[in-house]
Amino acid sequence: MNGAHDLGGMMGFGPVEPEANEPVFHADWERKMLALTLAAGAAAGWNIDASRFAREDRNPRQYLNSTYYQIWYLGLLRLLEDHGLIGADEIAAGRALRPPAPVKRVLAADQVVSRLQQRVPYSRDTNAPARFAVGDRVRTVMMTPAGHTRLPRYVRGKPGTIELVHGAHVLPDSNAHGRGEAPQWLYTVAFAGRDLWGPQADPSTTISTDCWESYLEPA
Amino acid sequence: MDLRVRALESILVEKGYVDPAALDVLVDTYETKIGPRNGARVVARAWTDPSFRDWLRRDATAAIDSLGYSGRQGEHMVVVENTPDTHNVVVCTLCSCYPWPVLGLPPVWYKAAPYRSRVVLDPRGVLADFGLSLPPQTRIRVWDSTAEIRYLVLPMRPAGTDGWDEARLADLVTRDSMIGTGLPLSPGAGATAGARP
Numbered sequence: 001m002n003g004a005h006d007l008g009g010m011m012g013f014g015p016v017e018p019e020a021n022e023p024v025f026h027a028d029w030e031r032k033m034l035a036l037t038l039a040a041g042a043a044a045g046w047n048i049d050a051s052r053f054a055r056e057d058r059n060p061r062q063y064l065n066s067t068y069y070q071i072w073y074l075g076l077l078r079l080l081e082d083h084g085l086i087g088a089d090e091i092a093a094g095r096a097l098r099p100p101a102p103v104k105r106v107l108a109a110d111q112v113v114s115r116l117q118q119r120v121p122y123s124r125d126t127n128a129p130a131r132f133a134v135g136d137r138v139r140t141v142m143m144t145p146a147g148h149t150r151l152p153r154y155v156r157g158k159p160g161t162i163e164l165v166h167g168a169h170v171l172p173d174s175n176a177h178g179r180g181e182a183p184q185w186l187y188t189v190a191f192a193g194r195d196l197w198g199p200q201a202d203p204s205t206t207i208s209t210d211c212w213e214s215y216l217e218p219a
Numbered sequence: 220m221d222l223r224v225r226a227l228e229s230i231l232v233e234k235g236y237v238d239p240a241a242l243d244v245l246v247d248t249y250e251t252k253i254g255p256r257n258g259a260r261v262v263a264r265a266w267t268d269p270s271f272r273d274w275l276r277r278d279a280t281a282a283i284d285s286l287g288y289s290g291r292q293g294e295h296m297v298v299v300e301n302t303p304d305t306h307n308v309v310v311c312t313l314c315s316c317y318p319w320p321v322l323g324l325p326p327v328w329y330k331a332a333p334y335r336s337r338v339v340l341d342p343r344g345v346l347a348d349f350g351l352s353l354p355p356q357t358r359i360r361v362w363d364s365t366a367e368i369r370y371l372v373l374p375m376r377p378a379g380t381d382g383w384d385e386a387r388l389a390d391l392v393t394r395d396s397m398i399g400t401g402l403p404l405s406p407g408a409g410a411t412a413g414a415r416p
Contacts, residue, residue, distance in 0.1 A: 210366035
């Protein structure tokens, strides 16, 4: 979707302001949001693409006016409600009003470390041959899907060069919406700054994004 | 937010979806156990061990795993090397993708609009916000993490560190030097290492 999360190339946000000796969290509720998001995800088993869509699928005003963990809060509420695990009435009441729905697992304290260290790859075996090879000239497709995609607006319809080939990976555009993993070949595509931004670009700049095969056509 | 999140937590605990003890371990893991010192060890090893550096080039995920850093948000690692000609910078314009096992959770600026919007359009301007000025002939290579590939920058080893061992070198490796918004500390600056981001 053309949401406010798709920030590449926007102007006017001001300088980057690094914080010296920044703490990992800035408030206790931020700690809780990280932990609740990971633990609830383990319980319900939704995938990372659905989680991202739950965070980005909102009014741009709300997205831009929220801090990072506020967006995580809003995203988690959306996922919990969509999966029937809690109701809006329970959020309003601040307590459970119904018995729990079944969940896949309840993450126990002694499982946390091993679960976090576990590799859960997003690559998949495929019999399909790769359509592109390193060095091939390609063009990203022009598309404007209403759902989740990982092709940012600033690289749509642009010429680029295949730089890395990663094998087949789960396709977010499908997986975010419960339509299956639909794995496709994944490539790192390099774009010249001038091809993305025109004469204002710094000519010494190359930018890449990772593109699934359906995001690309031969140039 | 504090009250709203506490209410949400109590509902999730009451329903039995989450175990409060597990929440504490999750927080402790990311607050105290996993952080950029992990990545600094990877970099220092690459600076001292050419075969490890080759392994990082060929299969960064396996090479990093061999040091014990694996798992969530580090499933598919690619290491990008700075050279005298090319400086690498990593971003996630769409959200906040970041290699957790080697760098921990991202800083606020990495997740915020100013960095995500501008580093792909005006990388030198963004680097200037960090006090970093590169020669005009240096090529700048920006990696936007739009898939589950996670990028770690391998900065250049600082001059004047001949014969240094891995542990001493690791102290020069800052978090920002592994994102690309900074350089490693120079040997003389070691005394102020406490201020490094």
